[in-house]
Amino acid sequence: MRTHNPRGWLFVLPVLVLVAFNALIPLMTVVNYSVQETFGNNQFFWAGLRWFEEILRSERFHAALGRQLLFTATILVIEIPLGVIIALSMPRHGIWVPVCLVLMALPLLIPWNVVGAMWNIFTLPKIGLLGYTLNSVLGIDYNMTQSPTAAWVTVITMDVWHWTSLVVLLAYAGLISIPPAYYQAAKIDGASNWSVFRYIQLPKMNRVLTIAVLLRFMDSFNIYTEPFVLTGGGPGNSTTLLSIDLVKVALGQFDLGPAAAMSLIYFAIALAVSWIFYALMTRDRQ
């Protein structure tokens, strides 16, 4: 039981100051830009909600949002079940456990642009291991810079390669917290593998899996560096996800007003979906 103590505020003050400095001031800057128009020279004019209306109606934003949702949905559908399957078949004790964990966690600690560069080198049609194998050994026509389908498959494979391990680690953490007595009881009752999974393992993994879904949703929705380095958003605009499009508008064309409005809409969507997850999780706990 936690005691009521206003001293708590004193303890969270450093965190509050640091995060507020980093979150509130830039957010206010964005809000400020989103309602103004500029022609350079630091002259700003009031634009009201025009940018928001323009963005919400723009085909380009709809297309980028559509690609973003498709990307996030695809990687969640692949990574979550795959992560659970791998965690279930991992050894529970013995010398192979640390070996598995260290090797699997390795992709998580590679800088994001190195991940992009690595996959770029890996998939080059003539000299990359994957590109060469597909084109010259298996005879499949594969060129990421020309075919949008190939670019999509590569971006998704890269994300699966990069992040499935996070799901594996979380699911594994849930699995090893199950007391052995549960399994013994199931064995005495003659439960099948499926019922052990459905009635013992899955409920025990419920909480960590929700964390996994939430983290994977947030990070894949914000993804920028890896696909940018790998495909640059191309060919054409086929892999231009929301963040890539946003940076193109903000830093490429320097359209601060529309970029700011787009940022706020983007953040609002991310926040709304995350809040739904958060609400579902806390409901389960009570």
Next chain:
Amino acid sequence: MRPRSLVPIIYIVFLMLPIYWLVAMSFKTTNEILGGFSLFPQDFTLENYRAIFTDPTWYWGYINSIIYVTLNTVISLAAALPAAYAFSRYSFIGDKHLFFWLLTNRMAPAAVFALPFFQLYSSVGLFDTHLAVALAHCLFNIPLAVWILEGFMSSVPKELDETAYVDGYSFPRFFVTIFIPAIKAGVGVAAFFCFMFSWVELLLAKTLTAVEAKPIAATMTRTASSAGYELGLLAAAGVLTIIPGAIVIYFVRNYIAKGFALGRV
């Protein structure tokens, strides 16, 4: 061998293939790379690594990255420890909202903040310093550190605090000499995740630096575009960025899984 153990083996092979290719590339000469496909380096060379270790613009990239990552880990933990204690032990007005607000910052797309961050840190005179990157990364590392530490602290029984007071410990002395050692696994896990997310992030680190504090990852993007496409050099630099992460992960291997399992939410 049971067929079930094939699944992790296949998965690990899948994970290692691109990494192997990066390592193999880093030992090849540019001529060999552009000349055609070869599974193993035919003309084994250390030239790419030598180029990195003798060029200050390259190796300073690593030093810069390590400086701001370390600074960020220290700042994040120093701020998050008391805050996590407050969330775990006290109830105060607005605590739940504050906790959710902290988490929302973990959700903010970095691309949204890139430009305002540049302006903010320029106006306070911190642009192109290690401190700027370290402070900017606090945006997503502090919420995560508070979240992980709070989970570990809540698993320590409250009797520990009370016994310490009865024995006449002052709060700071109790916190530093008794409480922190009791959750040292949690501090390790939180430090690991702060290190990890600060080490792999590029967008903000690149936006906030120009020359003096430029991270290794940004140096790599420059090489890829301007100095022709020196794949061997790029691969060698990539291999060197994997090593610090591999060392850190080896030390915390037994705590990684546990860290998330004990998290709140």
